[in-house]
Amino acid sequence: MDKERTICVVGMGYVGLPLAVEFDREGFDVIGYDIDPEVISQLESNIDPTNELGNRAITDSSVKYTTDSNSIKHADYVLIAVPTPVDDLKNPNLRYVESAAETIGQNLKPGAIIVLESTVYPGATREILAPTIEAESGLNAGEDFYVGYSPERMVPGDDEHGIRDVVKIVSGQTDTVRAELAELYGTIVDAGIHEAPEIEVAEAAKAIENIQRDVNIALMNELAIACQNIGLDTHDVLDAARTKWNFHNYQPGLVGGHCIPVDPFFIIYETERNGYTPKLIEQSRDINEYMPTYIADLTLRGLNDCGKVLRDSTVLVLGLSYKPGVADIRTSVVGDTIKRLQEYGVTVLGADPYADEAAASDEFGIEIQSQPSFHGVDAVLLATPHQLYREIDYAQRCEEMTAPPLIVDVDGVLDRATIESTEIEYRRV
Numbered sequence: 001m002d003k004e005r006t007i008c009v010v011g012m013g014y015v016g017l018p019l020a021v022e023f024d025r026e027g028f029d030v031i032g033y034d035i036d037p038e039v040i041s042q043l044e045s046n047i048d049p050t051n052e053l054g055n056r057a058i059t060d061s062s063v064k065y066t067t068d069s070n071s072i073k074h075a076d077y078v079l080i081a082v083p084t085p086v087d088d089l090k091n092p093n094l095r096y097v098e099s100a101a102e103t104i105g106q107n108l109k110p111g112a113i114i115v116l117e118s119t120v121y122p123g124a125t126r127e128i129l130a131p132t133i134e135a136e137s138g139l140n141a142g143e144d145f146y147v148g149y150s151p152e153r154m155v156p157g158d159d160e161h162g163i164r165d166v167v168k169i170v171s172g173q174t175d176t177v178r179a180e181l182a183e184l185y186g187t188i189v190d191a192g193i194h195e196a197p198e199i200e201v202a203e204a205a206k207a208i209e210n211i212q213r214d215v216n217i218a219l220m221n222e223l224a225i226a227c228q229n230i231g232l233d234t235h236d237v238l239d240a241a242r243t244k245w246n247f248h249n250y251q252p253g254l255v256g257g258h259c260i261p262v263d264p265f266f267i268i269y270e271t272e273r274n275g276y277t278p279k280l281i282e283q284s285r286d287i288n289e290y291m292p293t294y295i296a297d298l299t300l301r302g303l304n305d306c307g308k309v310l311r312d313s314t315v316l317v318l319g320l321s322y323k324p325g326v327a328d329i330r331t332s333v334v335g336d337t338i339k340r341l342q343e344y345g346v347t348v349l350g351a352d353p354y355a356d357e358a359a360a361s362d363e364f365g366i367e368i369q370s371q372p373s374f375h376g377v378d379a380v381l382l383a384t385p386h387q388l389y390r391e392i393d394y395a396q397r398c399e400e401m402t403a404p405p406l407i408v409d410v411d412g413v414l415d416r417a418t419i420e421s422t423e424i425e426y427r428r429v
């Protein structure tokens, strides 16, 4: 692979930034393009806006960060990693992809290969990306430039599954393009390359691997609701079931992030367009979207069991990001739990060691404590069990709370025997 070639990564976020840094490490000439001046300003000041790589990685890299779209003209490869949310009606919102495609079309180097990395519905690369670039450039896809698709599969907050550690699926408009992309990505992915026969196969595979996770978690959540309904402790039941070698290890809980809760709607959208409604996928989403309410009601019933007046009660939510070990609060569903508690007049406070306090206060509309205080608190809701919060001595700290203290441990990570040996009322999902 000719490392003299120039790569432009469009979108300096959780996906695009590590991608740019890795290709830079391999000796490519890399441009990191983003429309957000604040992002580029931080990167030019050797600050990692995502807090995933760390500032040292930015300092050590020679990526050229810019908001100047003219830079794209130099790129032999353009890799797109912009957001692909769904709208309020849960339909794919590809306006970021379209906008990026317009900019690329206006600054296209003939012969370039444009690779979409963002998660999309099957067909989006050929239906949205290619025609938009053609319209802006006046050039023809498959002749004057080429398109491909290669999803990102790294796991946020999981250092063992970064870009180099997960098999990279690649696909291309032609067999030659696919082979060239396999070689390109092969320079930064140690785990290997899977060449998908069609672009749509690669698009679908990405969404479907996240759907499998969403459906499995939804089953655990439905089992948790069922266990609660018949008076059993879910974790006792799962601990027993897990002794079977092929029992799949998923946990009930709040299902957040901008992918697992979103990607099912890409497949729902595309299959419904073709006359089929994937009922299991839809119902799994419904169950997982119900969990914030379920957890709020578990807390409200717990306060009531403690003889507390809801409108006079205070709940401290520990952990606001969407999963342990990450700072990302963008689509943490604990906000829905907070809103429901507030509907009953409960005062909610929050704390999270990773999340930016001002951003969290804006996101959730509650007071954020840099150091969680248990004083005057009626209940602690351990929503995201960051390691720091698993190490708290709750037996000791709960003495500061208004008696009788309540702990709601969403993921059931605390030692129940220790907690129940105290005056603490303990609930878990």
Ligand SMILES: NC(=O)C1=CN([C@@H]2O[C@H](COP(=O)(O)OP(=O)(O)OC[C@H]3O[C@@H](n4cnc5c(N)ncnc54)[C@H](O)[C@@H]3O)[C@@H](O)[C@H]2O)C=CC1
Residues within 6 Å of the ligand: 010, 011, 012, 013, 014, 015, 016, 033, 034, 035, 036, 039, 081, 082, 083, 084, 096, 099, 100, 101, 103, 117, 118, 119, 120, 152, 153, 154, 155, 156, 258, 259
């Ligand atoms: N965050 C993750 O762990 C993973 C995300 N993905 C997918 O990757 C895609 C990107 O996600 P993230 O990196 O998390 O998003 P992000 O929100 O962290 O970063 C996106 C960046 O793109 C920039 N941007 C938006 N429109 C632009 C345009 N027209 N031109 C240039 N830059 C533009 C934004 O300013 C932002 O800096 C999404 O489709 C997501 O589903 C896939 C796997 C993992």
Ligand SMILES: CC(=O)N[C@@H]1[C@@H](OP(=O)(O)OP(=O)(O)OC[C@H]2O[C@@H](n3ccc(=O)[nH]c3=O)[C@H](O)[C@@H]2O)O[C@H](C(=O)O)[C@@H](O)[C@@H]1O
Residues within 6 Å of the ligand: 119, 152, 153, 154, 155, 156, 209, 210, 213, 217, 249, 250, 251, 252, 253, 254, 255, 256, 257, 258, 259, 260, 322, 323, 324
């Ligand atoms: C199939 C798969 O493992 N996908 C990964 C996933 O990363 P992400 O951090 O969004 O997913 P996650 O770790 O499953 O967490 C999602 C949400 O689900 C919750 N969760 C997770 C596992 C579980 O058993 N129970 C549960 O409640 C987490 O707390 C979190 O709120 O989505 C990423 C993405 O596509 O953005 C993807 O690259 C990652 O590989």
